[in-house]
Amino acid sequence: MRAMNYPPKSVGLVTPQHVHVTEPLALACGRTLANYDVVYETYGTLNANASNAVLICHALSGHHHAAGFHEGEDPDQGAKPGWWDSAIGPGKVIDTNRFYVVALNNLGGCHGSTGPASINPDTGEPWGPDFPIVAVRDWVKMQARLSDYLGIEQWAAVVGGSLGGMQVLRWSIDQPQRIANAVIIASAPKLTAQNIAFNEVARQAIRRDPDFHAGRYYQHGVVPEVGLSLARMVGHITYLSDDAMRQKFGRDLRKATYQYGFDAEFQVESYLRYQGEVFSKRFDANTYLLMTRVLDYFDPARDYGHDLAKTFAKAQCRFMVMSFTTDWRFAPARSREIVDALVKAGKDVSYAEIDAPQGHDSFLLDNQRYMDLFGAFMTRIANEREAADAS
């Protein structure tokens, strides 16, 4: 087998790792997972003081493969790197020459960590709908255990966009001593009714697909492909801005003239259909349901009389909050709610509102000002930690 030509600044070949956790995990819903598997990847090298570790929290459809390429994936043949390769690598914003980066697949996921498609030890069948509804706080608990396992007492930074940012918020509240810096991108302190409404459409599409079989489709040898595809189509519209869609597709037709029918007529239609189709083949429907519910339920201020400033009272880390002007899923106003509460709570917080045309998806893209500010914050952290280690 010939050596791969990885792009410049790529972490190159990465190998997912697994850990089987046997300490039971008591969940917010009241149930307990007796044991579970976690899959994760690491990039860069943990230093002697374990002071350079950065945890990456993934969003709704994300997973542990955040950067680089897996065995056999050839960029020359069109293989795509991990989902946040734009930000993670040697010399990149999250510089793997300086940081030891950990990315994991959350519980309930469908990429190797225990989730609805895993075997329920009590039945010998896939969990399916019996998998417990997890919460962001459960993920943070589980991530804290992974930190113990990896020998990381405190993260130099915990970083995430969207649902990932919610995990970072939860880290700052629930594990104040174990997080030095929080980077919260394109996120929100809780969903709005409109956010929940879009999630509910996605769930109904999946749950009312005849191939869903009340969540036990594994046993029927089918997947609710139509429902999952519709869910993704709806989601995808909310990830892009109106402007981005205008620039990308406008009203461009697939043929020269109107065909007057229901085949894909406009470019945006075939794009959406394709996105839905690809997703429905790679993602587990029960996981999608679960992840949307995790989003719905996230509302840390609920335990603090709906006072977000009080919610952050015990937080000790420094915060960097970023949002994107055309993001209408988690608009800048939602990030400002977080920032205002942090300021009110007397915390150290920086905020950047980035002009970007691509909507919510901007957090995954290579925008100059975004990368500059994000990079400056990460560099400051690396400098500080290295200086502390040297002193």
Place this chain on the structure above:
Amino acid sequence: MRAMNYPPKSVGLVTPQHVHVTEPLALACGRTLANYDVVYETYGTLNANASNAVLICHALSGHHHAAGFHEGEDPDQGAKPGWWDSAIGPGKVIDTNRFYVVALNNLGGCHGSTGPASINPDTGEPWGPDFPIVAVRDWVKMQARLSDYLGIEQWAAVVGGSLGGMQVLRWSIDQPQRIANAVIIASAPKLTAQNIAFNEVARQAIRRDPDFHAGRYYQHGVVPEVGLSLARMVGHITYLSDDAMRQKFGRDLRKATYQYGFDAEFQVESYLRYQGEVFSKRFDANTYLLMTRVLDYFDPARDYGHDLAKTFAKAQCRFMVMSFTTDWRFAPARSREIVDALVKAGKDVSYAEIDAPQGHDSFLLDNQRYMDLFGAFMTRIANEREAADAS
């Protein structure tokens, strides 16, 4: 049978009327409808000069029943009036003491005018997917024929919101002599990629429902209820503003605490499910597909080198354009495109951007400033036409 207690300023009891048109209608798609039925209602009295007629054009899920109550419908028992009863009636904005108001169900509809659920005379079966794709310009042609039939040479005003407003735009372009005033509310000169994308999700939901049977569900004794319900749920989210949903539902729960499951947990979920369910029982899926395609295809400037000002070159009527600040389906910017083009074309146009929290749905609601401005415009028309008739 006892007399009904109709609310004040109601047009009261109304009876739908039917006309069977035998003159063939050549459609934009290239096909011809040999004959067809049109159902319509009228409110008020046509004056001797037929100078006081107002045509109401309906939106996606609308129909001919715009005001008042049908036989047997008892407001005391909770019966609801026609869809634009807030604006049409004696002493209301479209004052039936002064105007003769005509509202019809468009071709392709499912409320009495010929549409996909009607019998195709060539086969003796419902048209279903064989019903031709109609266009806004076809509707205007058909509405012009209805005008002939009713003895109306020129409409004092043609009025419509959303897709209804697109018909008004088309009237001003295609029938310049037959329309004296155009009222275009919460509309757009064409859909954006995002608008089309939402329509496409709705269509895919319907077309991929196993009960759709390639559009021939009538013969199978079923309707694609799940698909149509999902379509409506998506649509409904886009009719409301984020703010309106926040005010109406927020994150209110149906029970006191989180249930950690997939039953409707938040009020907004059960509201959406209910909206979808009701709609799926009252609306024809093929009509929904057709109406969304009519929206997608509408783009009058396409015939004029994509120059909207040129498109209006032959328009002779006076225009009133209105939009609502929180409408993100057809945002104020879309109305301003129309206004700018009209100004550029040297036409007589008024524009009002109304502060309203309810999003796109605002055009159906009773907002003070909206009703005041809309009413002032309609009163001016009535005054002018009555003065002209008297001179």
